[in-house]
Amino acid sequence: MNQAFTLVLAAPLLWVVAALTVTPAFAQDAAAGEKKAAMCIGCHGIPRYQSSFPEVYKVPLISGQNQKFIAASLAAYKKGERKHPTMRAIAGSLSDQDMADLGAFYEKHGSSSVKTVADAPAAAAPADVAALLTKGACASCHGPNFNKPIDGAYPKIAGQYADYLYAALRAYGTEGNPNVGRANPVMQAQVKQFKRAELKAIADYLERLPGDMHTVPLQRFR
Ligand code: HEC
């Protein structure tokens, strides 16, 4: 290959490398995410749908959840850091690009048809629950109203189903179970300081808070 030819080839290549460094590695494409969501709606598109294995609780609300958190939690299932078997199987088939796209789609999913609360203040917690939330400094990460976390990689938890929240909190404290468990060190340390009844009281309070998450029912999907 002569030198002039090499230069001609190399110049656009350098430009591409420069362009890649300024754009995020996985440009999110909500429209692509919508197509990929076909394999999610059978559970996440049915209001109050119950999962049955390994435990019975409602499939979490994900429409209106943060893009970054959706992608991060899918990656955690794929890596096995979150052990839930069904979500592991599903996430195992997704690429990083798929996860980014699905996150972009679900973050905005149905937002035109629901009243969003964004940073509206949360209703005051009963004194016993307020003391638990203070002890765990939960609002310092999940936001004062639990609907606006300080970082998009942290989940919104206001208005999420209480039985799911309770199961999720218990999962951070579960060790040595092949089907139940979550490896996030921050939340693992958090839940250790609470009794189960206290985690349940927190979950029950969080469900009652206004939040941006909702289910977009299957029949209105398109
Ligand atoms: C068979 C039912 C089912 C299907 C299909 C399904 N999910 Fe899930 N999903 C669940 C259940 C149950 C959980 C809760 C798992 C746990 O306890 O960790 C969950 C959890 C999640 C979470 C974590 C939410 C949170 O608040 O931590 C995300 C994100 C998610 N699913 C996205 C998806 C996407 C995207 C798809 C399609 C590619 C999908 N799911 C398909 C049942 C399902």
Ligand code: HEC
């Ligand atoms: C230092 C920051 C921080 C603090 C403090 C914190 N959390 Fe979290 N929380 C996180 C992060 C990050 C995650 C996501 C972990 C993962 O990937 O599973 C999370 C996940 C959760 C989940 C799972 C939500 C879901 O949809 O999967 C619940 C429930 C939760 N936190 C409740 C609480 C409560 C209640 C407290 C206080 C007792 C608390 N958190 C304190 C950062 C924090």
